Amino acid sequence: MADSTERSTSAEEADQLLLATAGGDTAAFERLYRATSPRLFAVCLRLLPQRSEAEDVLQEVYSNVWRKAAQFDPAKASGLTWLSMMARNRAIDHLRASRNERNSVPIELGPELVDGAEAADQLAHAAMQAHGLEACLDELELQRRTLIRKAFYEGSTYEELATRSGAPLGTVKSWIRRSLAKLKACLER
Incomplete structure (x- = not known):
């Protein structure tokens, strides 16, 4: 049962950190980022084909969190849910924008480059299993x-x-x- 206590505390902590961030508390925002970025990065990785795209979207998500934290309402959803939906929606927007770009610009085929990093789906799967x-x-x-x-x-x-x-x-x-x-x-x- 220690697991459920940790999860509840984590969810409550995210709520409190979001509320403090809404008040302009930069230290709370930093703690929120450290506590939630692995989970949100996993959400981005599940939707986006390239790690660099997921990283860019994650940065956009936290920029939006800083600007829109006052819109968070703990009566409507937990902070973790609110953050996850924000990451999911931003990743989907990015995917749709990328599809539109690919459809309007001719693609030149070149040799496939391998960066040596683990595949995005493997990283996301591991992160999600942890949760x-x-x-x-x-x-x-x-x-x-x-x-x-x-x-x-x-x-x-x-x-x-x-x-x-x-x-x-x-x-x-x-x-x-x-x-x-x-x-x-x-x-x-």
Whole structure:
């Protein structure tokens, strides 16, 4: 049970650090960054193909956190959830912008460069396992788990998920909402 106490403290700490950051406390912002950046970096890595892109997006996320911390409302979501959604949304925006650029500019093929770093999906997978998310995802039904992964890791919209699954849009939204509630409860254990 020590794990759940640590997670609760971590979630509460993130809430408090966000509230202090909203008041302009730079030390709190620094502690928030140190406490949450590995988790947010994993979110970025799951969505973005290159490590450098994930690093750039993470920097943008924390710039936005500094500017928008006053918008955080602990009554609506935990600080960790708010930060994760901000990272996810920014990474998806970056992906969409990159796709538009690739579609409008001809690409010249060249030799593949290898930087020797671990693949982004390996780093993200390791980081997520450390937080127990994979174990919690495995507790969901296969269809719900697939929807969550496609929505959050690939950036699929509700409409795309409804089309792929053959289920009505409202049903897909309900499935995702209930699945997220189950994941939250599992992660808080």
